[in-house]
Amino acid sequence: MTDIQHLPPAAGVPAPTTSPRKGDIAVAGQWTLFWLKFKKHRLALVSLFVVLFLYLVAAFADFIAPLDPNATNATFTYAPPTPIGLFIDGSFAPHVEGLSMTLNQDSMRREFAVDPENPVRIGLFVPSQPYRLLGFIPMQTKLFGALEPGPRSAVYLFGADRLGRDIFSRVVHGAKISLSIGLVGVFLSLVLGVVIGGISGFFGGTVDLVIQRFIEFLRSIPTIPLWMGLAAAIPVGWPPIQTYFVITLIVSLIGWTSLAREVRGKFLSLRNEDFVVAARLDGMSEIGIILKHLVPSFMSHIIATLTLAIPTMILAETALSFLGIGLQPPIISWGVLLQEAQNIRAVSQAPWLLFTPAAAIVIAVLSLNFLGDGLRDAADPYESHS
Amino acid sequence: MTGPADKELLLQVKDLRTHFPTRTGVVKAVDGVSFDLHRGETLCVVGESGSGKSVTARSILQIVDRPGRIVGGSMNLTRPDGTVTDIASLDPRGRQIRAIRGREIAMIFQEPMSSLSPIHRVGEQMGEMLRIHFGTPKPERRRRVIELLNHVEIPRAETAIDRYTFEFSGGMRQRVMIAMALACNPNMLIADEPTTALDVTTQAEILALIKKLQAEHGMAVMFITHDMGVVAEIADQVLVMYHGKVKERGPVRQIFHAPQDEYTRMLIGSVLKLEKKAEIRERRAPVAEDAPPLLDVRNLTMTFDGGLKAVDDVGLVIRPGETLGIVGESGSGKTTMGRCLLRVYEPSGGRIDYRRADGSVVDIAAADKKTLKSLRRDIRMIFQDPVNSLNPRKTVAQIIGEPLALSGMGRKERDARVADLMAQVGLEPAWRERYPHAFSGGQRQRIGIARAIAVKPRLIVADEATSALDVSLRSQMLDLLLQLQDELDLAYIFISHDISVIRYICDRVAVMYRGRIVETGPTEEVTRNPRHDYTRALLSAIPHPDPDDRRLQHRFRYAGASES
Numbered sequence: 001m002t003d004i005q006h007l008p009p010a011a012g013v014p015a016p017t018t019s020p021r022k023g024d025i026a027v028a029g030q031w032t033l034f035w036l037k038f039k040k041h042r043l044a045l046v047s048l049f050v051v052l053f054l055y056l057v058a059a060f061a062d063f064i065a066p067l068d069p070n071a072t073n074a075t076f077t078y079a080p081p082t083p084i085g086l087f088i089d090g091s092f093a094p095h096v097e098g099l100s101m102t103l104n105q106d107s108m109r110r111e112f113a114v115d116p117e118n119p120v121r122i123g124l125f126v127p128s129q130p131y132r133l134l135g136f137i138p139m140q141t142k143l144f145g146a147l148e149p150g151p152r153s154a155v156y157l158f159g160a161d162r163l164g165r166d167i168f169s170r171v172v173h174g175a176k177i178s179l180s181i182g183l184v185g186v187f188l189s190l191v192l193g194v195v196i197g198g199i200s201g202f203f204g205g206t207v208d209l210v211i212q213r214f215i216e217f218l219r220s221i222p223t224i225p226l227w228m229g230l231a232a233a234i235p236v237g238w239p240p241i242q243t244y245f246v247i248t249l250i251v252s253l254i255g256w257t258s259l260a261r262e263v264r265g266k267f268l269s270l271r272n273e274d275f276v277v278a279a280r281l282d283g284m285s286e287i288g289i290i291l292k293h294l295v296p297s298f299m300s301h302i303i304a305t306l307t308l309a310i311p312t313m314i315l316a317e318t319a320l321s322f323l324g325i326g327l328q329p330p331i332i333s334w335g336v337l338l339q340e341a342q343n344i345r346a347v348s349q350a351p352w353l354l355f356t357p358a359a360a361i362v363i364a365v366l367s368l369n370f371l372g373d374g375l376r377d378a379a380d381p382y383e384s385h386s
Numbered sequence: 387m388t389g390p391a392d393k394e395l396l397l398q399v400k401d402l403r404t405h406f407p408t409r410t411g412v413v414k415a416v417d418g419v420s421f422d423l424h425r426g427e428t429l430c431v432v433g434e435s436g437s438g439k440s441v442t443a444r445s446i447l448q449i450v451d452r453p454g455r456i457v458g459g460s461m462n463l464t465r466p467d468g469t470v471t472d473i474a475s476l477d478p479r480g481r482q483i484r485a486i487r488g489r490e491i492a493m494i495f496q497e498p499m500s501s502l503s504p505i506h507r508v509g510e511q512m513g514e515m516l517r518i519h520f521g522t523p524k525p526e527r528r529r530r531v532i533e534l535l536n537h538v539e540i541p542r543a544e545t546a547i548d549r550y551t552f553e554f555s556g557g558m559r560q561r562v563m564i565a566m567a568l569a570c571n572p573n574m575l576i577a578d579e580p581t582t583a584l585d586v587t588t589q590a591e592i593l594a595l596i597k598k599l600q601a602e603h604g605m606a607v608m609f610i611t612h613d614m615g616v617v618a619e620i621a622d623q624v625l626v627m628y629h630g631k632v633k634e635r636g637p638v639r640q641i642f643h644a645p646q647d648e649y650t651r652m653l654i655g656s657v658l659k660l661e662k663k664a665e666i667r668e669r670r671a672p673v674a675e676d677a678p679p680l681l682d683v684r685n686l687t688m689t690f691d692g693g694l695k696a697v698d699d700v701g702l703v704i705r706p707g708e709t710l711g712i713v714g715e716s717g718s719g720k721t722t723m724g725r726c727l728l729r730v731y732e733p734s735g736g737r738i739d740y741r742r743a744d745g746s747v748v749d750i751a752a753a754d755k756k757t758l759k760s761l762r763r764d765i766r767m768i769f770q771d772p773v774n775s776l777n778p779r780k781t782v783a784q785i786i787g788e789p790l791a792l793s794g795m796g797r798k799e800r801d802a803r804v805a806d807l808m809a810q811v812g813l814e815p816a817w818r819e820r821y822p823h824a825f826s827g828g829q830r831q832r833i834g835i836a837r838a839i840a841v842k843p844r845l846i847v848a849d850e851a852t853s854a855l856d857v858s859l860r861s862q863m864l865d866l867l868l869q870l871q872d873e874l875d876l877a878y879i880f881i882s883h884d885i886s887v888i889r890y891i892c893d894r895v896a897v898m899y900r901g902r903i904v905e906t907g908p909t910e911e912v913t914r915n916p917r918h919d920y921t922r923a924l925l926s927a928i929p930h931p932d933p934d935d936r937r938l939q940h941r942f943r944y945a946g947a948s949e950s
Contacts, residue, residue, distance in 0.1 A: 027819050030779045040409075274775035277730055278837065281767055282789040283759050296779050 034300055037378040044374020047367035054364055058175035062131050065169035066145040066155050069332055073164035075101065078350045080112055081159040081167075088119060095119040096155050109349075121147045122155055159352035161340060167356050170332055174357065177244065177333035179364065181317045182310035184245075185252035190306060192252070193259025200260065201267025202290065208264070215257045223254055224319070231325040240331045247326050251316040255309050262305050266298040300379040308372035311365040318361055334361050393424035395464060396573060396606045397446070402459035402474070404438075404445045415441040415454060417630035421623075423574065428600065428607045430617040430638070432653075433627035434856035435827075439610045442627070443576045446608075447487050448478040466490070466573065489519055492567035496579040498559035502551040508535075509547035512566055519570050534565040538595060557588035561595065568599060574606045581616065585715035585883065590927035590938050593620055612856065614657040615929030618642060619938050626650045638933045656858045657931045660886040663909070666868050667891070678741060679703045680845055680877050681727070681765075686736035686751075688719075688726050696722040697733070698901035702879075704845065709871065709878040711892030711909065713885055715924070719901040720881045724847045727879070728767055729758060740765070743844065763793065766838040770850035772830035776822040782808070783818035786836045793841055807836040810873075811866060828859040832866070839870060845877045852887055864891050885928055889913055897921045920944045 028036070039045060057064055082096040098118035104111050126145040133139045146155050158167040200211040230250045234243055270276060270293075279289050314334075320326030321335025322342070329336055334357045340346075341353035404416035415438045423429050431439045444450045446461060461473040463486065476483040487493075495501050503511055512534065513527040522530060528547070535543035538561040551559055560580055567575055577596065581589035597620060600607050611617060617624055621638040626647065634647040645651045681704040688697040696719040704710050714720045726733045729750060738750035740761060750761055769775035776785055783804050790800045805815035811832040822830055831851065838846055848867070852860045868891060870876060882888055888895050888909065895912050897905040897920065905918040916922045923944030930937050 027781075027821065027824070029781075029821065033823075274769045274771055275777040278767070278769065278775055278834075279777075279788065281728060281730070281762050282837075283762060283792045284788070293777055297777070 030296070030300070034378050038374055041374035041377055043370050044377075047370035047374070050363065050367040051371055054175060054367070055179060057172060058179045059134065061172045061176050063133055063139065063141075064143050065166070065172040066142055066157075067166040067169045068129070069165060069170040069173040070330060071165065073160070076156065076160045076164040077110060077162055079156045079160040079164065080350075081352050082114075082156055084122070084157070085119070093119075093121060094123065095121050096157070120155060123147045158356045159350065161350070161353055167337075167352055170337055171334070171356050171360050174332045174334045174337055175360065175364075177327065177331060178314055178317060178335065178361070181244070181248050181251070181333070182313040182368075184248045185255060185313040185316075186306050186309050188249065188252040189255035189259055189309060190302070192256035194263050194302070196256070197260030197263030198267060198290070201264035201271075202286075204268075211260070212264075215260060218254065218257055223316075224323075226253075227251070227316070227320055228323070228325055231320060240328065244327060244331065247317065247320060251313050251320070255313060259302070259305055259309065262301065263298065266301060267294060270294050270297055300375075304372055304375035304379045307368060307375050311368040311372075314361065314365060314368075393426055395422055396425050397423040397464070398460075398462045399423075399446070400460045400462075402442065402445060402461060403457050404441050404450055404454055405457050406454045408453075414630050416445060418459070419625075419627070419630075419632050420459075421625050421632070421635060423606045423608060423623075425573070425606050426600070426604045427622045428609060428620055429623045429625060430621035431608065431610045431625045431627060432612065432614065432617050434612060434653075434858065436629070437627040438630035439627050440578055441630075443493070443578050443608060443610050446473060446576065447491060447493060448473065448476065448483050449487075449493075463490070488515070488567075488572070489570045490572055491574045491576060492570065492572040493576040493578065494560070494563045494567050494580045496582050498556070498563045499551065501563060502559060504550065504552050507548055507550055508554075508562055511551075512562075512569060515566060515569055530569075534569055535562075537568065537599070538562070538565040540565070555588075556584050557591060560584065560588075560592055564592075564595065564599070568603070571603065572605060574608065575600075576608045576610070578610045579612070580609075582611070582613075586885075586929075587715065587923060587927040587944075589616075589929075590941055593929075593938060596620070613929065614653065614857065615931045618931045618933045619929045619936050621933070626653065642931070642933050652858060654931070656861050659861050660857075660864075660890050661931065662889070664864065664868055664890050666865070666872070667893075670872075675705075677705045679739075680706045680708075680741055681879075682737075682739040682741075683727070684737045684739070686723065686726060686738065687734050688722055688731055689734045695901055697726060700736070700898075700901075700903050702896060702903070702906075704877050704879060706844070706877055707871070707875055708894065709880055709892045711888035711895035712879060712881045712898055713883065713888050713895055713924070714898035715883060717900075718898040720898045721849055723898070724767075724849050724879060724881050727847055728762060728765055729753070730767075740845075763789070763841045764843055765845045765847065766841070766843040768831075768834050768838050768846060768848040768851045770853055772827050772834060772854055773822075775834055776830055778822055781819050781821055782813075782825075782833055785822070785833060786840055789837060789841045803840070804836075807840055810839070810870070811836045828855055828863065831855060831863060835866065835870070839874060839876075842874070843876065845879070847879045847881070849881045850883070851880070853882065853884065860887065861890070867891065885913065885925065897924070 076099070079099055082099065085095050085097065086092060088095060096119070098115040098120050099112045100115040100118075102111050102113070103109075122144055124144050125141050126147060127140055128142045128145065130138060130140050156166055156168070158171065160166055161170070196211060200208045227250055230253075231247070234246050238246075276289060276293055279293050284292070317326060317333065318335035318338065321333055322338050324339055327333050327336050329340075337357035338354070338361075341350075341357070346353045399422075400420045402416055402419045403414065406413040406415055417438070419438075419442055421429065431442060433439045441450060441454065445456050448456070450456065456474055459474055462470050463473050464470055471482070471486075473483065473486065476486075506514075509528060509531050512531045513522075513524075516522040516527050516530060531547055532543045535546055540546050540558060540561050546554075551562065554562065563580075575596070580596075581592050584592065593616065596607065596609075599605070609616075609620060618638065624634075624636060624638050624641040625632060626634040626641065626649065628649050634641060634645065634650045636646075641650060642654060645654055681702070683700060683702040686697055686700040686702075687695070689695050698719070700723055702710065712720045712723065722731060725731045727738060727750065733751050736751060739747050740750050741747050742764070748757060748761065750758070753761060780788075783801070786804045786807055787800045790803055795803065804818060808815045808818065813829060813832050813836070817824075822833065825833065831854075834851075851867070852863050855863060864887065867878065871878065878891075880888065880892055892909045894907065895909045896903045897912065897918065899920045905912060905916065905921050912921060913925060916925055919942075922942045926937065926941035
């Protein structure tokens with residue numbers, strides 16, 4: 001394969017231009033290279049699966065949670081976690097240990113003991129009360145649960161709270177709100193950030209100056225007092241779902257600023273790249289340059305930034321709810337669950353109230369952060385291909 | 387020049403191998419390199435990009451970037467006390483190698499700014515090194531630093547010592563680096579492309595300085611370069627490298643006059659080819675001088691926001707089918723001027739009269755948006771950097787087809803045209819779906835050329851279009867441009883700092899200096915009989931690829947061109 005068709009090759013040139021590499025890499029587009037580079041980041045890859053799993057759990061919470069998260073059971077207030085056993089008397093029979101409760105007359109506390117005589121048999125795909133999966137699919141089956149449901153045979157994998165509600169089911173249901181508030185908040189941030197940052201970077205001059213100073217002003221306000229002020233402004237009588245959206249708005253109010261700066265910086269640095277100048281000389285309009293050259297160039301960066309912004313949103317919601325100014329019961333979120341564990345009795349006698357939602361938050365935030373790191377490293381797959 | 391036989395052997399490298407393990411396999415950056423270096427001798431290591439010449443140099447000091455590793459061979463260094471140490475066997479972080487680094491073997495790099503700290507004054511940095519290596523007490527340190535700065539001919543060393551490195555020009559920074567390298571009186575100096583980032587006049591100064599210091603100290607110099615002209619000017623011995631292997635080794639005269647290896651012959655051939663006018667141009671009839679100009683630039687001025695006058699009252703004429711060279715050093719305003727012609731930068735004054743194919747004349751400097759858009763199809767641009775000028779996220783077909791699509795050409799017609807264009811610039815049309823990262827630098831530049839000629843322009847502004855390419859590719863690219871000129875009846879404005887490229891391709895040349903054009907004329911005349919002193923200084927500073935005709939010692943210095 002000669003490199004030149006019109007010119008006679010110089011005598012004795014030992015293939016001065018290397019032929020393009022064979023295989024897929026030559027025709028690999030941006031997202032293929034992105035994925036190849038991302039795959040090398042093991043921790044991020046594992047985190048990707050963890051995150052996907054968490055969102056699946058959130059989406060199918062009604063199916064996965066064995067009990068109604070709001071169903072109370074006076075018999076089992078502060079019931080401890082019960083592990084799953086697989087065998088009874090050598091034969092396969094998945095079960096959780098039954099619990100027997102006695103009332104300690106001195107301290108007036110309920111005390112639970114394992115009751116080996118009455119194990120609660122559990123199974124997969126057990127029938128349940130009718131509900132609607134994802135809000136529209138009518139179902140009468142749960143992923144797992146007691147084979148013989150009854151008031152005395154409840155399954156409390158992670159224990160129960162002061163009203164005998166199942167913590168496992170509550171955490172699973174809490175994922176719905178806690179994980180989605182991150183997504184909705186980040187989406188709002190994305191729209192605000194890209195539009196405002198784009199305007200700032202594209203027009204420059206006075207517009208840029210005003211927007212940047214405004215961003216600095218917003219960022220200088222201490223967040224917790226700002227949120228508190230805004231949350232206090234929400235009328236008490238509002239329905240929970242409306243409160244949820246307002247809270248989302250509040251937490252994304254700060255989030256868009258960093259994204260706007262990122263977008264502006266990318267705009268400024270790319271605006272003078274040679275290929276953008278070339279596009280302009282080709283006769284492309286400014287809006288065409290933005291849509292066809294600039295936005296594709298920083299899309300991967302934005303995705304990485306967004307992924308890193310989700311955990312911030314989750315933590316913001318948790319912080320607000322923990323302080324009691326965010327979401328309120330009966331809405332279930334991880335922050336609300338933590339708030340209910342906010343007393344010394346819970347910590348000393350029923351630590352599962354605190355640790356279960358806390359573990360869920362830590363796992364979600366950590367894996368999202370690792371995922372974001374991996375995406376950020378892969379965001380510019382061309383650096384090593386120059 | 388005396389032969390190596392009567393000189394003391396300083397470093398003997400045998401079968402050196404440095405490998406870089408990567409995901410797809412082992413890259414043998416240095417693959418069995420052997421050479422001897424004698425005291426007082428200059429060894430030039432020459433090769434194109436990726437030949438392993440820099441890695442060889444770094445292997446000697448054991449400073450190969452990770453994950454590179456020396457996997458075999460020996461490097462026997464004769465120490466000042468007469469003993470011999472094999473550097474290859476030393477621990478890269480050990481005490482022994484650190485005693486050699488800087489003290490016995492010093493190294494200077496291509497980009498002095500990244501080797502110097504911007505937050506310490508020059509005197510502090512140099513003094514620190516004296517303290518570490520010799521424990522020189524403070525008052526004596528300052529005296530010694532001034533002495534060293536004087537030694538490398540830095541003017542007003544007493545005040546220069548208290549300045550920061552960013553206050554110096556590139557040439558002065560390289561002098562500071564050399565002064566630091568010399569502070570410990572090393573036996574050997576490794577210079578890794580120390581003049582590549584510098585202008586030719588500055589390069590001549592630095593080469594002369596290294597030569598002078600070498601004579602005074604009796605150092606051995608290992609000089610890494612890709613420029614055969616520099617090799618011819620300074621080398622005693624030459625090592626030609628290609629893909630990690632030594633292609634040829636020998637005295638400089640033998641390499642230039644009787645090269646044995648095919649690759650060496652090709653390398654020397656490409657350099658000598660650029661020493662004269664292109665063959666296809668020798669045959670062509672000269673462009674008629676009375677033809678109405680294609681582009682007539684008058685009093686063009688461009689002032690940046692900071693008040694810097696980058697282009698100052700420039701006047702140019704380009705006739706149809708002609709190639710006009712713009713030559714000048716960095717900061718002369720040649721790139722800004724080229725960009726003003728296409729209104730990438732807005733000129734602050736003057737006229738750019740362009741004669742359309744139908745004979746009507748339009749002033750580009752005053753054209754409205756719509757006119758400008760049509761003018762930009764007549765006048766196109768080729769960029770210097772083949773990496774930055776192609777969007778990495780688009781396929782070759784998309785890149786070349788973009789101007790076609792924007793001029794309203796249908797998809798089917800466009801596909802056929804892109805295939806034609808690719809064939810025309812010497813690219814396989816079957817590669818159309820590939821992305822730029824799959825192409826080498828030369829091929830990328832061909833993509834840029836195809837994009838430029840896609841809309842059938844009449845004038846192309848080529849801004850340093852061949853500077854990023856290796857010398858063997860450079861003449862091929864220039865031949866392609868000349869051939870396209872004949873096929874498409876193009877006129878070129880060829881902006882370059884490299885006089886050999888200008889001489890090869892240009893009919894006329896304009897010499898730019900500090901935003902002004904100091905001299906214009908036919909290329910032959912300007913290069914043979916320069917009238918302006920600056921042109922004369924520029925021409926005499928260019929290394930000449932003939933070891934029997936070393937000119938740099940007798941070069942002409944232009945008073946206004948001194949460094950600051």
